[in-house]
Amino acid sequence: MxxxxxxxxxxxxxxxxxxxxxxxxxxxxxxxxxxxxxxxxxxxxxxxxxxxxxxxxxxxxxxxxxxxxxxxxxxxxxxxxxxxxxxxxxxxxxxxxxxxxxxxxxxxxxxxxxxxxxxxxxxxxxxxxxxxxxxxxxxxxxxxxxxxxxxxxxxxxxxxYPLPQQFQSIQNRRVIEQLEKGGDNLTKEREVFHWIYFKSESDREIFLEKIKNDNFSIVDKGSDKSYGEFAYRLQLKRVDKVDQNSVDEYVIYLWKLANEIGGDYDGWETSIEKD
Known part of the structure; x- marks a missing residue:
């Protein structure tokens, strides 16, 4: 049935x-x-x-x-x-x-x-x-x-149809598949960059306070009205593995925190690392 x-x-x-x-x-x-x-x-x-x-x-x-x-x-x-x-x-x-x-x-x-x-x-x-x-x-x-x-x-x-969190995992897998096509072994740690956008500067600061003990480094903070409602950007980086389980763990963590305060997690990228 x-x-x-x-x-x-x-x-x-x-x-x-x-x-x-x-x-x-x-x-x-x-x-x-x-x-x-x-x-x-x-x-x-x-x-x-x-x-x-x-x-x-x-x-x-x-x-x-x-x-x-x-x-x-x-x-x-x-x-x-x-x-x-x-x-x-x-x-x-x-x-x-x-x-x-x-x-x-x-x-x-x-x-x-x-x-x-x-x-x-x-x-x-x-x-x-x-x-x-x-x-x-x-x-x-x-x-x-x-x-x-x-x-x-x-x-x-x-x-x-996948829920938003499941859809984020699908997007993670798409990036990982591109890394694999480039010969990446996925288990080698490297810098992974993340982009998150917020509606206000105060929301961005709340987010940063929530992750202050997670070893992320700030690459860029700024604002651009051309982005519309989410005008306040944040770029982070951290050294991580990029296998599916690892990526899902830290990306969905950031995605959830951003959602909690009305932010928009916009994706991640990294370099291809071969043996």
């Missing part, structure tokens, strides 16, 4: 006429992140690009397909030996459902031994038949499905 099924239960969705998927007009931006789902570790893979066009009026129905894994890891995520076949099932479902129903695939959840795929539909007539036709090729896998009207795309925005 998919998570949406648990939240909504199964009902007959409203049926509307859908337009061509090519008319959605968004740039796909697929990302993954880890989250806590019903007190279980979950891996979410989602098309962030849809945030610019959703909710889509002619696709008001969410449809989910839940596949029970046969060999999940102990933590409930997919195992290496099964991930290839799960990918094949996902590809087959996505291709068939999109081509037959003009649906939009928005993302998936892997958690607690299940892989749940989520789509938004216009007309949901015979969607269950399409799913069953695909899954007949995979007789060793148990599956479930459901649908529900979701005009505001709450399933996408409130469940699949």
């Amino acid at each position: 998919g998570l949406f099924d648990k939240l909504y239960g199964k009902t007959n969705p409203t049926q509307t006429t859908s337009n061509s998927q090519s008319k959605v007009g968004h740039q796909e931006e697929w990302e993954f992140y880890f989250s806590n789902v019903n007190d279980k570790l979950g891996s979410i893979y989602v098309n962030l690009g849809l945030r610019k066009v959703a909710p889509i009026a002619d696709k008001p129905n969410v449809v989910w397909v839940s596949i029970k894994m046969n060999n999940p890891r102990e933590d409930g995520l997919s195992s290496q030996e099964e991930s290839g076949l799960l990918g094949d099932i996902e590809d087959a479902l996505v291709e068939k459902i999109i081509s037959k129903h003009n649906a939009i695939y928005v993302g998936r959840l892997t958690s607690a031994g299940d892989r749940d795929l989520y789509f938004y539909f216009g007309d949901t007539t015979l969607y269950d038949k399409t799913i069953s036709e695909v899954m007949v090729a995979y007789p060793k896998y148990q599956f479930d499905f459901g649908s529900k009207e979701d005009k505001e795309w709450g399933g996408y925005f409130d469940f699949l």
Whole structure:
């Protein structure tokens, strides 16, 4: 049973006429992140690009397909030996459902031994038949499905889409991936620079007081009205590692402190360090 099924239960969705998927007009931006789902570790893979066009009026129905894994890891995520076949099932479902129903695939959840795929539909007539036709090729896998009207795309925005802290972690990973492409070993300590912006000079001083014992050095303080509401800038640096766990720890720490006083953490950068 998919998570949406648990939240909504199964009902007959409203049926509307859908337009061509090519008319959605968004740039796909697929990302993954880890989250806590019903007190279980979950891996979410989602098309962030849809945030610019959703909710889509002619696709008001969410449809989910839940596949029970046969060999999940102990933590409930997919195992290496099964991930290839799960990918094949996902590809087959996505291709068939999109081509037959003009649906939009928005993302998936892997958690607690299940892989749940989520789509938004216009007309949901015979969607269950399409799913069953695909899954007949995979007789060793148990599956479930459901649908529900979701005009505001709450399933996408409130469940699949990352929270601000999770989105910051995704941005951290993007920078780290660029470092790796440059040959960085990530574990070598080096200066890491941070930019934070504030609405007032007093907010900036409050922030500095909060981090006074954290060994950050001030690189630059200034103000620029062209930045609009966040006119007071602060650039910091500290020697740190840049592996994912290390970066998430100190970046999210700074991000949270900035948010507490209405500031805006604007990102970090560092040099590529090789062996």
